[in-house]
Amino acid sequence: MILSHPQTTLEPRAKRRSALKSALKVMKYGFFDLLRSRWIIIYTLFFLAVTSGLLYFGGDANQAVLSTLNLVLLVVPLISLVLGLSYYYYTRDFVELILTQPIGRSSVFLGHFSGLALPLVAAFLLGSGLPFLLAGVRQGADWRVIASLMVAGTLVSLIFSALAFWIGLLNEERVKALGIALGVWLGMTMIYDGLLLLFSILMQAYPIERSLIILSLFNPIDLSRILVLLQLDTAALMGYTGAVFQRYFGSNLGILASLGSLLIWTGLPVYLGLRSFKRKNF
Amino acid sequence: MKRLVGILLVLGTALLGTTWVYGQSTLEVCPTCSLTSLKTAIAQANPHDKILVNGGSYTEGTILVDKPLTLEGLNQPILDGEGKVEILTITASDVTVRGFTFQNAGISHTADQAALKTLEVENCLIENNTFLNNFFAIYLGKTKHCQVLHNTVKAHATSESFSGNAVHLWDCSEIVVKDNYLSGQRDGVYLEFVKDSLIENNISEANLRYGLHFMYSNNNIFRNNRFRANGAGVAVMYSKNIEMTQNHFEDNWGSAIYGLLLKEINDSRLYNNVFHDNSVGIYVDGANRTDISFNDFSHNGYALRILSSSMGVTIAHNNFYGNSFDVTTNANRSYNAFLENYWEAYQGYDLNHDGFGDVPYRPVRLFALTVENYPQTMILMRSPLEQFMDYAERILPIFTPKAIEDDRPLMRRVLW
Numbered sequence: 001m002i003l004s005h006p007q008t009t010l011e012p013r014a015k016r017r018s019a020l021k022s023a024l025k026v027m028k029y030g031f032f033d034l035l036r037s038r039w040i041i042i043y044t045l046f047f048l049a050v051t052s053g054l055l056y057f058g059g060d061a062n063q064a065v066l067s068t069l070n071l072v073l074l075v076v077p078l079i080s081l082v083l084g085l086s087y088y089y090y091t092r093d094f095v096e097l098i099l100t101q102p103i104g105r106s107s108v109f110l111g112h113f114s115g116l117a118l119p120l121v122a123a124f125l126l127g128s129g130l131p132f133l134l135a136g137v138r139q140g141a142d143w144r145v146i147a148s149l150m151v152a153g154t155l156v157s158l159i160f161s162a163l164a165f166w167i168g169l170l171n172e173e174r175v176k177a178l179g180i181a182l183g184v185w186l187g188m189t190m191i192y193d194g195l196l197l198l199f200s201i202l203m204q205a206y207p208i209e210r211s212l213i214i215l216s217l218f219n220p221i222d223l224s225r226i227l228v229l230l231q232l233d234t235a236a237l238m239g240y241t242g243a244v245f246q247r248y249f250g251s252n253l254g255i256l257a258s259l260g261s262l263l264i265w266t267g268l269p270v271y272l273g274l275r276s277f278k279r280k281n282f
Numbered sequence: 283m284k285r286l287v288g289i290l291l292v293l294g295t296a297l298l299g300t301t302w303v304y305g306q307s308t309l310e311v312c313p314t315c316s317l318t319s320l321k322t323a324i325a326q327a328n329p330h331d332k333i334l335v336n337g338g339s340y341t342e343g344t345i346l347v348d349k350p351l352t353l354e355g356l357n358q359p360i361l362d363g364e365g366k367v368e369i370l371t372i373t374a375s376d377v378t379v380r381g382f383t384f385q386n387a388g389i390s391h392t393a394d395q396a397a398l399k400t401l402e403v404e405n406c407l408i409e410n411n412t413f414l415n416n417f418f419a420i421y422l423g424k425t426k427h428c429q430v431l432h433n434t435v436k437a438h439a440t441s442e443s444f445s446g447n448a449v450h451l452w453d454c455s456e457i458v459v460k461d462n463y464l465s466g467q468r469d470g471v472y473l474e475f476v477k478d479s480l481i482e483n484n485i486s487e488a489n490l491r492y493g494l495h496f497m498y499s500n501n502n503i504f505r506n507n508r509f510r511a512n513g514a515g516v517a518v519m520y521s522k523n524i525e526m527t528q529n530h531f532e533d534n535w536g537s538a539i540y541g542l543l544l545k546e547i548n549d550s551r552l553y554n555n556v557f558h559d560n561s562v563g564i565y566v567d568g569a570n571r572t573d574i575s576f577n578d579f580s581h582n583g584y585a586l587r588i589l590s591s592s593m594g595v596t597i598a599h600n601n602f603y604g605n606s607f608d609v610t611t612n613a614n615r616s617y618n619a620f621l622e623n624y625w626e627a628y629q630g631y632d633l634n635h636d637g638f639g640d641v642p643y644r645p646v647r648l649f650a651l652t653v654e655n656y657p658q659t660m661i662l663m664r665s666p667l668e669q670f671m672d673y674a675e676r677i678l679p680i681f682t683p684k685a686i687e688d689d690r691p692l693m694r695r696v697l698w
Contacts, residue, residue, distance in 0.1 A: 060604055062581075063626075066664065074666050193667035200658040212661045222665070229664055241657040243537055 022103040023111035030091070030115015039083055040119050047071070047127025055135040062232060065145050068128055069228050072153045073221055074189060077160040080120055081181040084164025087116050089174050096282050109277040113270065117161045124153045145231040152224035155262045159220050160185075162269035169276040192219045209244040220265040223258050306352075312336035320345055320353075320361070327351055335359040335382070347372045355381035358412065361397075363387040368395040369416075375404040379411060387416035389444055396421035396446065400428065408433065418446030419467060422454050429458045437466040439490050447472040448489065451479070459484060466490075470512065473499040482506055492517050493534075504529060511535075515560065517543040524550040532558045540565040541582065547572060554698055557582055563605070566592050573598075576698045580604045593617040599696045602626060602645070606663070609645035609686060610654050616685035620645065624692040629676075632693045643691040646682045648675035 034040050050071065054064035091112070098108055132146045164181060171177040196215060200208060216222040230249050248254040309327055311317045312335065317326075321342050323333045329349045337357040344367045347353070351374070359382055363369040366388040370379065377400075384397035396418035400406055402425070409431040413419040419435040422428055430449060439445030448464035450472045451457055457479040464470040470486025473479070473496035482505045486493040493509030494516045496502070502521075506528040509516050515534035518524065524547060531541035541560035544550075548570045556578045557563035563582040564574070568591040575598045579585035585605040588595065590613035597618065602608045603626035622638065623645075630641035649668045652659050662668055675682055 063604060069664060070666070070669065189666045190670065193662050193665050197652070197659055197662060197667065200656050200661075204656050204658070208658055212658055216661060222661075225665055226661070232664075241660050245661060 019104050019107045023107040023114070026098060026103070026108055026111025027114040027118070028111075029094075030087075030112055031119055033091070034087065034116060034119040039086075040123050043079055043083070043120075044123040044127045047124060048131065051128045051131040052135070055131050061132070061135070062142070062145065064132075065149055065228070065232060068132075069149060069152075069225065069232075071128075072124075072149065072156060072228075073225055076124060076153055076156045077189065077221065078185050080157050080160035081164045081167075081185055082178070083120065084116055084161040085168050085174070085177055085181055088165055088168035089177075099282060105278045106274060109274050110270075113162065113165055113273065116165070117158050120157045120161055121154050124157050125150060128153065142231065145228065148228045148231045151259075152227050155266060156220065156224050158266045159262075159269065162266065162273055166269045166273040166276065169273055169280060188219055188221045193222065196222075209241055210248075213245065213248050217257070217261045220262055223262050223265070227255075227258055227262075306330050306332055308332045308334055310334045310336060311338075313338040324349075324351065330376070344368045345370050347374060347377055349374045350376035352378040353380065353382070354378070355383075355411075358383050360385060363395075363397065363416070365389070368393075368397075368399060370398045372398070372400040372403055372406060375406070377403065377405075378407040378409075380407070380409050381411065383412040383414065384416060384419070385414040387418065389417045391443075394418055394421060394446065394450070396450070399423065400425045404428070407431070413437075413448075416446070417444075418450050419448045419464075421446075421450045421452075422457060423452045425451075425454045425457065427456050428454070430460070430462060431458070432461045434463045435465065435467060436463075439466055439468060442468050442490055445490055447495075448486070451476045454479065458482070464489065469493075469495040470509070472496070473502070475499060477501045479503070480505070484508070485510070487511050489513060493531075494518070496521060500524075503527075508532070509534075509541075514538070515540040515542065517545065518547055519543075519545040521546075522548040522550065525553075526551070526555060527553045529555045530558070531555065531560060531563070534560045536561060543567065544569045544572070551575075552577060556580075557585065562587055564588075566595060568592055569595050572596070575599050576696060577601070579608075583607065584610055587611070588616070588618060589613075590615065595619070596621065598622055599692075599698075600624070601695050603695070607647070607650045607653075610650045611646055611683060611686060612654055614683045616683050618686070620686060620688040622690045622692055623688055624695045625688065628691045628693075630691065637693055638690040639693055643688045644676075644679065644682050644684075644686060645688065646686050647672045648681050651682055 051068055054067045055061065095108065095112060129150055163184060167177050167180050171180065196212065200212065216226060226249055230246065249258060309317060309323045309331060311320055311323045311333060317323045319342060320335060320340050324347060327333060332352040332354060335355045337359055339360040339362060341362045341364055347370065361369050361382055361384050363386045365386045369384050369387050379398060387397040388395050397413050397416040398408060399421040401423045404426045406428040408420060411433045413433065413435040415437050420430055420433065435448040445468040447469040448467040449459055449462065453475040455477045457476065459471060460482045462484045464484060464486045465488050467489050468491050470489045470493045471481055471484065476499040478501050480503045484507045486507065487510035490513045492514055493512035497519045499521050501523045503525045508530040511533040516531060534541050540562045541557045542564045544564060544566045546568045550572045552574045553576050559581050561583045563579045563585040566588040570592065571594040573596045577600045579600060579602045581604040584607045585602050586609045588609065588611050590611065595618040598621040601624045608625060608627060625643050625645060628639055628643045630639035630643065632639055648671045
């Protein structure tokens with residue numbers, strides 16, 4: 001059944017305001033629903049435990065940042081995808097119900113998506129940010145390193161929950177969607193880097209630093225890693241290659257480009273999800 | 283033992299040189315005294331007299347000290363070279379220079395003009411002086427039994443060719459350079475053809491080129507110095523029987539910049555040094571029979587880069603932590619020994635609780651080797667793939683050099 005929206009006679013501005021209002025309302029439901037779910041609590045506690053443990057036992061704040069970076073690169077995308085998908089299927093009935101109401105589809109989708117993404121981001125920021133704020137700063141961690149880690153984690157959460165929604169929308173079957181999600185996760189965390197490695201080895205005779213920089217823009221996980229790396233491992237990034245990377249990613253233009261690319265990475269799946277949501281025949 | 287005797291000899295004779303005062307008389311120089319010129323005072327003085335300079339500023343061109351004298355400054359008298367000439371040239375033995383401020387020794391591209399230069403002398407003592415904005419500051423040429431103590435050297439050099447070294451020793455022996463602060467020159471301490479000398483308790487920082495630089499200088503001791511943020515770190519080359527202990531190498535950043543570069547250093551010992559925050563902690567390019575023990579390597583890009591041109595280097599009881607790469611090398615073989623070091627990255631276990639890990643540790647990671655051979659792969663640093671590669675290599679080691687292996691890695695940090 002395709003729902004036809006009742007024609008409203010509101011002014012465009014008021015229309016927009018009411019759309020935002022509805023989106024916020026939908027988000028509120030999702031948000032509190034998810035906050036009550038034990039998975040998000042376990043996710044928060046997991047980060048809280050791991051980060052505090054790393055800070056407590058590691059003794060070195062920068063070392064803890066490094067280990068947390070590994071979590072951000074591996075665990076955050078995976079959890080965002082899996083949790084996103086299960087949330088999507090779990091709330092399908094609710095969404096179908098909402099769609100019978102006189103609310104635009106964009107509002108429903110955006111509200112629904114933020115209802116998932118914001119708790120995920122909040123869980124990450126709370127779980128890993130709090131220990132760093134409490135202990136990391138005292139242990140002499142560089143605030144820039146921590147800030148870049150938080151930005152990277154936030155964006156990765158957003159990107160992969162948006163991807164989860166999009167994958168869910170395209171697939172009626174849960175198992176198939178989960179398979180695709182795992183494929184995306186593996187591809188972005190491992191296989192893409194493997195191809196980069198292969199590329200660098202095959203093309204070793206050529207100055208491929210610039211091409212590598214461009215290629216890294218196509219993978220949000222690589223991008224967020226490099227963002228943190230530039231704050232942290234500067235000492236190892238010396239030499240010609242390191243200098244090229246640093247000059248690019250360290251410059252304002254480079255930072256803007258990487259951040260911009262990450263934002264596009266966030267926006268694109270949201271847009272694609274929205275498009276399929278609008279067209280989808282529930 | 284031989285070296286110790288040498289040092290004692292230096293100290294002993296230098297002490298003798300300064301206290302040998304039979305029939306000494308004192309001439310006073312000050313702006314209001316009868317003597318207002320240091321040059322005139324030196325001309326009038328008898329050997330072993332003392333010239334006391336009380337305040338004032340003296341621009342007398344190059345002052346030549348050609349007889350054994352004690353020059354002592356009270357209230358920091360200033361000797362000025364006006365950016366043109368060398369200030370004080372000492373050509374006699376048994377000279378003491380104490381308490382002066384030397385400034386503006388002239389830059390020259392044909393002569394090594396210094397604020398204070400000794401040439402072919404013995405038993406001199408240079409202490410408590412301040413050197414500001416000179417070309418070379420303290421220059422000892424063909425000098426023996428000399429002490430350089432408690433001096434402060436500051437300059438604001440901007441280019442290597444328009445700047446000399448803070449302490450420059452050329453063809454010297456039995457020199458003591460101690461408790462000096464050296465900054466802003468080309469090299470902090472420079473030694474060429476110097477032997478049996480002691481460089482101790484100096485701070486050498488923010489020099490344009492090297493904090494410490496020596497070549498062809500055997501049998502020297504470098505102890506408890508701090509080399510910080512120098513243009514290219516510290517480079518020691520073509521020397522043997524060197525002892526470097528308790529030094530700090532810190533904040534040396536940039537490509538081709540090292541905490542310490544060892545180039546053709548043989549039969550030497552490096553103990554209790556701290557390498558912290560350098561792009562490369564130690565770059566070993568051709569060291570032989572050298573012992574690197576009880577050192578701390580922390581937060582460096584590369585803690586230790588050891589090239590295959592090295593043989594018989596022992597790396598034992600060191601601490602490696604917080605480095606991006608602990609050890610890298612450029613070959614599959616290695617003729618150096620890694621023993622009982624503490625590696626933060628070690629993931630083995632110690633079942634019998636003897637303090638040593640039961641599984642050998644290979645500090646050269648596969649990823650480090652990959653980066654060494656294909657520098658562009660640096661972009662994959664800290665990626666999950668890197669960890670996967672290292673993990674796979676740990677289980678099935680085929681690529682990393684088998685020779686670089688610590689059979690008894692320590693479970694806890696070495697305390698020294």
